[in-house]
Amino acid sequence: MQIRKIKVEHFDQLYSLSKLIFKEESWSKDQLREAIEDDNYLCISLMDEGKILAFLIAVQSLDDINIVSVATHSDHQKKGYATRLLNWMINLAKYVEKTLSLEVKSKNEVAIKLYEKLGFVKVHERPRYYRDGDTALIMFLGDTK
Numbered sequence: 001m002q003i004r005k006i007k008v009e010h011f012d013q014l015y016s017l018s019k020l021i022f023k024e025e026s027w028s029k030d031q032l033r034e035a036i037e038d039d040n041y042l043c044i045s046l047m048d049e050g051k052i053l054a055f056l057i058a059v060q061s062l063d064d065i066n067i068v069s070v071a072t073h074s075d076h077q078k079k080g081y082a083t084r085l086l087n088w089m090i091n092l093a094k095y096v097e098k099t100l101s102l103e104v105k106s107k108n109e110v111a112i113k114l115y116e117k118l119g120f121v122k123v124h125e126r127p128r129y130y131r132d133g134d135t136a137l138i139m140f141l142g143d144t145k
């Protein structure tokens, strides 16, 4: 198993996995293709024999890396895969001296638990931010904000 950059040749797999996990809330094909092709995006995956088991997409700005999507294939959840990808991004953010941020639905208890375990803290909330009325929690790694 390896952490690999997601390339154009992995596009179909990435889109299928994103649809499987996020369903109608998945990024569109165009959005995912742009993320793979745009150098400001960091698209990494945990791969086994060419198969994507989990992926993480982040976008970097001048002083921040913002995690926009993390998902693990439903057959492979709770094996520590998302933790590995997040730790990889945490190390990168520390190395390049950028903050690391993300946004998560307040109802997504599994993800929030994972982020808190890795040291993310909630810095603010955006009530009714999502189409379904859920609140967005904005989290940063450590006390960097």
Ligand SMILES: CC(C)(COP(=O)(O)OP(=O)(O)OC[C@H]1O[C@@H](n2cnc3c(N)ncnc32)[C@H](O)[C@@H]1OP(=O)(O)O)[C@@H](O)C(=O)NCCC(=O)NCCS
Pocket (backbone or CB within 6 Å): 021, 054, 068, 069, 070, 071, 072, 073, 076, 077, 078, 079, 080, 081, 082, 083, 084, 104, 108, 110, 111, 113, 114, 117
């Ligand atoms: C959130 C998600 C990415 C976690 O992926 P994962 O590879 O299963 O995560 P890990 O195995 O690294 O889990 C690490 C921690 O997450 C939490 N966790 C993961 N799955 C959980 C579950 N089903 N119930 C409760 N806690 C869970 C636990 O704190 C776990 O630590 P532990 O094993 O020491 O208890 C995965 O559940 C997923 O793809 N969810 C749907 C997409 C999503 O919500 N993404 C995040 C928002 S963009």
